[in-house]
Structures are given as C-alpha cells and as structure tokens.
Amino acid sequence: MEYEPVIGMEVHTELSTESKIFCGCSTAFGSPPNTQVCPVCLGMPGVLPVLNKKAVEYTIRTAMALSCRITEQTSFDRKNYYYPDLPKNYQISQNYACLGYDGFLEIALGDHKKKIGITNVHLEEDAGKNLHPESGLTDDSLVDLNRAGMPLIEIVSEPDMRSIEEAMAYMTTLKNLLQYIEVSDCKMQEGHLRFEVNISIRPRGTEKLGTKVEIKNLNSMKTAIRCIEHELERQAETLNQGGKVHQETRLWDDAHNATRAMRSKEFAQDYRYFPEPDLVDVVISPEWREEIRRNLPELQDAKKERFIREYSLPEYDAAILTSSKPLADYFEKCLTVHKNPKATSNWIMTELLRELGNREIEPDECPVTPAQLAGMIQMIDNSTISGKIAKQVFSEMIESGKGPEQIVKEKGLVQISNEDEIGEIVKRVMEENPGVVETIRGGNQKPFGFLVGQVMKLTRGKANPRMVNDILRKNLL
C-alpha cells in the first residue's frame, strides 16, 4: 500500500543574545565547563530570575517573521521534571500565554509554494549538558551548566508536511529566516538548532490521521531527515505486516542510525505546568510591537533587490548571493575591502561555494576570510597576479588559511610585468623556434598561440599575458 506521511515539527533555536535569559552570564560558546555560571543559572537556593528583554524582542521578531499573532500579555510557566542538567529541576517556559501563535511559514517546492502552519512560538531557558566521559577514573557522569539558562525559542508547527522534501524545505527555509532576522546564528555544531518531529502515516487518499510517534534528540537537519526516512519505513513495515503503530515517544540514536522507544520512566512525564510566581506578566504594548516591527532586519527579497540595484548584479547572481544571510554577509564584507561586485560574485558563486559544499561548512566558517578573498581579487585587478594564478592562490588559501599576499610571495607567483624580462624570454623562444617564426612572418598567424604558450611555460604561467602578446607581436614584425 502507498502511504502518505504526515509530519509536524518542533524546532528549538538558541538565541544569539549576549547574556542568558534570566541572569547576566555570557552565552559565548566553547568556554571550559562551568565557567559561565552564577548562583541564578546554577539554581542555588534563594535566587530569582530576571527576564532578559532582548530575548523577548527576539522571540517577537521571530513570531512576526512567521506571520504569527503577537499576544498582548505574556507570562511564564514552570515545566517540572528531574534531570541533572536542569539545576532547579524545573524549566521556565511558556505554556499558557505563548508570545506568538497562529502563523505560517511559506516553503518553495520547485515552482510551487506551500504554507506550513505555525501553532506557536515561545521562549524558554535551555538546560545544561550531561557529559559521560568514556574513559576516566570513575564512571560518574559530569554536568556542564554553561548552557543552562541560554535563551531558547521553540517553534511549533502544525502537522502540515506531507513528504521528506517538504520537511527538508521547512527546515532550511526556517533556518534561513532565523539567520535573516538575526535572532540566531543557527550553527548546528554548536547546537543552535535542535529538532523534534512527530510523524504518522495514512493510506494515500484517506483523511483519517494515523497514530503519531514523536521523536526527540535530533541535533541537525541531516539527522532529522535520516530519522524521518527511517521512521516512515518503520511505520509502513509495521502496518504492512498487520501490526499497529503505538503512540509513543522515541529517541533517535545517532550511533545506531535508528530510533528506540524511550523507557516508560523517560517519557511518562506529567510536567505539572503552573504559572512561574517569580516573574511578572509582560505586557507587549502596541508601541513596543511597532518598534520591533520597524527594526526588523532586511529580509531576503529586499536584500536581493538591493544587490541588483546597488551593485548592478544580474538577478541570477543576486538570488544566489542572498540565498543565505551568511553568504550575503560574506559578499558584502568582501566589498568593504575591494569593491568589484561582479568579480567577487563570480568567485563566490564558483570557487567559494564549491569549496563550502565540499567541506559542508557555512560561509562564516570558511578558512578564506572575506578580506582575503577581496585581497586576492584586488591583486588580479591591479595585475599583480593573473586570473589563472589566482585559482592556484585560492586553493592554497583554502588549504592553509594563509593570506593571498603571503602565498604569492612565498610561492613566487607575482606576475612578470617587466618589459625587459619578458623581452628576454620572447627572444629566447623565437630563437628556439625559427621555423615557427618564419611561418608567422610569412603571413600565417596560426602558430602565434604556440609561441605565447612557450613563453608562459618558461615563466610557469606568471608572465603578464597581455604584455607577452604585445612584445611577441612587436618582435615578429
């Protein structure tokens, strides 16, 4: 039987505020364990949370970008459960008055567009991380609370996705949007985006929803997709064999590339939500809402139009460059160093994107900085290196992370533009190929290219091609 997937998703995004949601601790990534903590995020006895206003603004901004309705008065609730990475053993979240609700995200599937409903967007605190050292002196688990209290938004979708492609489009579109509105860096490796999916299947053409399975612990889009593929197959097999899909929560096990049912204790949770008495309700005044709307960063379409207008780029280039915020930023950063928009665009669309794709990294993680790429283009534009040499320089930059000047200097790649030096080599090539010279002088221009090639060969490609042409021509007269 052919089944139709019904997929909904909860996306957790870590906000890029400077400080945590309820205290002043830094949110910087990668510090030694438990160095970005204070009594508040450690959940010490007697401490109280103080809400970070920026985190509320970022959540409203996100809700607006997802065409949500914004609540007039929001409040926080406690979600009670025990886990060592949650120092208070309750998470401050929103259950009864989410900041945003009833929105949608439009995704593109080829030429056709589809709206995926957004149930709500709410703000909460992140938990820390439990570490289980594999080899150590003890079998104890350790807890790192640097992440505890980081602001997190949860975006809950309706079960509107009907295929893996739609799920993928939803995730990438959402990530793109979150980067564009500058609320999150969306770095997968730093855990900025985490997914929970709910999946059911039903015979294609039928209306009635199948039994839903929730899957937690998906830390990248790739994992989410693998997990959806796997779960769809599992459910179809179960049904085809006459079995029943059980409503349950499953955990993705990355190591085994499979989902497993959570032990009953792990999911039979009653979170006992109740209003957080340590925080007061937050009123979202129309003025505040408008201010946030006014300050929404430039979105994708606007940026594309501006690139066409401001940099005289073809629409095709502008579309590719603005396909993600980090890429558009990379492009514009290049231009602050050396302003040759079209050449920069060409280098980014070809060499840079290929390398990023091969390495599966984001533009801002590229070993070649915008300043380095721009520096290299500048060297082409002022004839220090040829375009051909530049490709060699670029590969070298990507491999070594060195700047273009240093590479050109170390490898002796500076273009030879000295007339006497080129003249010497031209003379030598003509002497070594008297027959060819005769042919050309006899009126047949065909082997001219051969002589140019010989000069380039002797200079290992460094000779200024325009000058080689000129000097050769002069000497052949």
Next chain:
Amino acid sequence: MDLHELTAEQAIGKLRKGEISSVELTRAILDRISELEPRIHAYLALDGEQSISDAEKADQRRIRGDNTPLLGIPVSIKDNICTRGIKTTCGSRILSDFIPPYDATVVTKLREAGAVLIGKTNMDEFAMGSSTENSAFQVTRNPWDTGRIPGGSSGGSAAAVAADSVPLALGSDTGGSIRAPASYCGVVGVKPTYGRVSRYGLVAYGSSLDQIGPIAGNVRDSALVLNAIAGYDPRDSTSAELPVPDYTAACGREIRGLKIGVPREYFVPGMDPEVQNLVKTAVQKLEELGAECVEISLPHTDYAISCYYICAMAEAGSNLARYDGAHYGYRTRDADNIIDMYSRTRAEGFGTEVKRRIMLGTYALSAGYYDAYYLKALKVRTLIKRDFDRAFEKLDLIATPVTPTAAFKIGEKTADPLLMYLSDIFTISLNLAGMCGLSVPCGFTGSGLPVGLQLISDIFREETLFSAAFAYEQAADHTRKKPPL
C-alpha cells in the same frame, strides 16, 4: 540596665553619644546568648569572633564620621535567608552544610546600614510549620515558658528577641510565620506588603506568598528594620518600584479618626476566650485613642486555609525540587542510579512535614487535578483578595487576633498536622491577599503567656500599621514586660 536589654533605638542613642561602643553592646549580646542558649535554643549558627570583628569595624566607621541608621546594632537572621560564607540550612538536613556564595539583598542592605550580624536563627524546616518543632536540628523554647513552643516558622528569631538575645531580627512570613511567633513570644512582628521587601536570597517556600520582615522588641524598632530592608530590587521582578517612606516617622502620628474594621469571622467558637477578650480589649483601647471601630465581614475567610495549603504547597513542591543531591547539599551515600540517588537523597534529607507538603503540592498540580485544585484555589484566592479590597475602600485598618490561642505546649500538636495548620487561621488570608500586617503584644493570659493583636492594612500602607501599633503600644505598655528568665 544591662546593655542587652536596650532597645535598638536606645542603643543607637547611646552609640551616637559615644556612651557605649558597638563592641561592648555586641559582647553583651553574645554573653546573654551564652547564658540563655542552653535553655532557649534559638540559634543554629553563631560566630562570636566575626560579630566582634564586625562591631569593631562599625565603631571605626563611626569614628570616621559614619552614621548609618543601624551602625553597630546587633541583628540576627532567620536561617532561610542567604548569608555569604555563613551556613544557611533552612532548618533542614538536606542543606545542613550549605554555605551560600552570596548575600540575600536584605543582608546586603542591613550590612550597608551598619548592622552587626549575630547569628542565624532556628526555624521550621523550609519555613513549613507553626511551632519551630519541624527544625531538623533543635526545638526552640518560648522564653515565657520553656515548656512551650515559640511559634513558627520564625520561632528562633522571635524567641531570641523576646529573650533579649538580640534586639532586632529578620523573619519570613508565608502564612503567618513572623506574626504568630511574635504573638506567642510577646514581641512585634511585621509582614510587609508582598513586593515591599526583596525576596532575592530568601530560600523559597511559597514564592507568591513569601515576604521577609522585621521582628523586634517594640514598634519603633521594627520600623527601623523595615526602613533598612524595604525597597525595589532589580534582582526581584516581584519587588515593587515604589518609594519607601520613613516608617519611624509614622510612629507617633495621630490615629484619631482612623477607621478600623473588626471582622466577625475572626472571632470564632473554639478559640481561647482569654485571647478573644484580650484582643477585644485592645480594640477598645484603639477606640479610646480616637479610632473608629466597626464590625465588618470578610466572607471568604473560611476558605483561606484550604486555599493556602494548595497554593503554597504547589509552589513548594516545585521550589524544593532542586534539592536532589546532584549539585549541592546533602547526597545519599549509596545509590545505584540517578533515580535512586534522587529518591534516597530526598527521603533522607527532608523531614516528615516537608515531604507531606511536597506530596500535596505535587498532587494538586498533577494532570487531571490541576483544574479541580490549583485553578480553583487561584480563584478562591482572588475572592479572598476581593474581600480585603472591598473592606479597604472604607477602612484604614482591620484588627484581629493573631492566633486562636496563646503558645501551646511542645509536642501538643505534632501528632495532628491539621490541628497545627488551624493555628494559622487568622494570619493566612493576608498572605493570599498580599496585604501587610503586624502583630503587637496586647496582654497576657492568666498563666502569663503573651498574646498579640493583629493589625492589617491595605497594600503599601505599612505607615498606617506603624502609627496605630505605636499609639496602642504607648497606651497599653505591654512591651516593657520581660519574660521570667
């Protein structure tokens, strides 16, 4: 007069005139404590050397021209208020070795005002109790009769002040925990309006009800303390951004014409007739002083205890979840896995009453019961608050008893939790409504036990409380009497 008998105000006068030093005063208090502690058991932690050193610093500050309001005055602090570097146990085994890395805002404020910290006072575990018998460490005795309880949960602070083992102390009040022990011990206790005093550093019991307040030997002294600790704190989102008046200035203000309501629901059959008579006589005294007293009704009073025990326990169940042995505090010695560690740590670390309240609170918030219990309790809470709001449209004050009886005997109610809960019947509504209230001594029973009068005022009207209580205190003169120690 011995130095330990000085009121805070008298001591301040003598310190300012240079007649005594803070070191002398502090030493006198420490001597008094050494003498009486074996009988009273009010303190959980004392560090005499540190107190003397703080007193020396206060004396030096004064020489340099400093004259902060509480400079050199000894103060003790209930053990659920965090003190940096000093054990803060909340009367619980689970925090028996917990040393906070920070000071509660009220402690910072007291230090800034120049107070000398004497010690941490005993309490019912996590402030859950009405007799201080729920302390994991010791039973505090009532200085008026050491066979009786001092009340709770701030029993250590009230007993210490009553025994002249410190002139000023801080308590916390979630359902009467300042006012009841003040009444039982014959001292003054103030529960400020919710939001008047920062809760930052107060170990939470019922977060929407908890409030820190003063316990002192007389009304003006308690006003001095509230002056020092009140005010907005950016670390406490529930603290009020309002100016703080000078409460000592309210003491001595004319009370002629004040309208005082006496709710009929607070004079119930079953309460001790002696207590009833003392309170009624006190109300008459207020009338003699020019106040206008009328009988009123607060119709939802009957529901206050049920409502309180659901609201407070729901919050408590969540607030106390963090004591699990994972991060700080007591941890069980042997556990096979994490769930086991949690259960054993909590089973061994918490006392019976705390466990009972956590279970009740967890139950009230559980799926399927939330609407029937918690949500219903919130609605009742609104009705109780509305009772007070309506009353204060026409009134300045409400006068009631603090407790239905004078101090009961140690062990008398420990077997029956419900009977114990009923002793809070007159104090609880205030916390639910967020109003301010105060207990001032209004006489003694035939057997010589003190009884308190409760005055209640509208939110942020502590000044009215102080004016009326001070006028009454001056006229009735009960606060001068000392326990027979």
